[in-house]
Amino acid sequence: MKSLQDKIVKEGNVLSDQVLKVDSFLNHQVDPKLMKAIGQEFARRFADEKITKILTIESSGIAPSVMAGLELDVPVVFARKRQSLTLIENLYTADVHSFTKQETNRIAVSKSFITEEDHLLIIDDFLANGQAALGLLEIAEQAGASVAGIGIVIEKAFQNGRHLLLEKNVRVESLARVQSLADGKVTFAEGVLA
């Protein structure tokens, strides 16, 4: 997706050959117009799938997911990373390890909102080691829901997340695939789009 590539090149901050920071438009400050375009692109790629619901994870998955949900006219469910007092039982849960944050979070989704009738599109902001996406897949499986695929805003293609997801026979659609962050420079697996 060219507008996303352009934004990553212009505003992305390469902190190391492993870490790309996109706090100016996705992870802390959010660009609503770009999120709308991202939502439209996810909707286009999964248009034939009769999606019933989008499943994502707080917080950075919410903005692109809500825009995709608007476009596909389906609700969005965001998995919570901690249980709150008003959300205590009747949950599907999975444990997700974050290598970046060096912590394991239990993510949870109410059984009220995902059922075996659902055909889900899973969306997340980043795909790196695939742990969050695998956790969301696990929750879909617990609910007996089918999964049309996983939509990723930015994939770090040099990490093994895609490999782990493809092993589960799930379709992965990434809007930008970063092949390398070497020498402080972003190189895309799909090349530079015109």
Place this chain on the structure above:
Amino acid sequence: MKSLQDKIVKEGNVLSDQVLKVDSFLNHQVDPKLMKAIGQEFARRFADEKITKILTIESSGIAPSVMAGLELDVPVVFARKRQSLTLIENLYTADVHSFTKQETNRIAVSKSFITEEDHLLIIDDFLANGQAALGLLEIAEQAGASVAGIGIVIEKAFQNGRHLLLEKNVRVESLARVQSLADGKVTFAEGVLA
């Protein structure tokens, strides 16, 4: 806002005379069309204010804020409740106590994204004791930014949040004001809108 009132009456879950759960369209599952209508209504109410940026807090503030940002054509910044490894310095912070969750979170916003040039619209999902909104106001103040007002999706008008915000001379716009949750029933301060 009538469509919001209708949704609260239809899907809101009155857990006690203090607690209204709206997990089916705002706090866990999100209704993208309603979020769009909410964003448009915030934009309409603050149309004359020359807003430069929306400031909200993860996670439930993000969906309505991104829709308002799309309508007003401004970026959205969401305060984070915990510091991540890729966001460690150069922060405005405030401590926010949640009476519901019985915990205090430090919220943080990067100094890169709010400046004294900004005229902010602060948005949050709920107004109850006002602690989150006060924390966001404190961050705006640290940045030297001006605040056009605070947009709230659902206000619990029987708690003292509005009072505390008005003491700070800030405009408060709530799209639905719940006056009472007595007897398991939602009563609105603004009456039932036609």
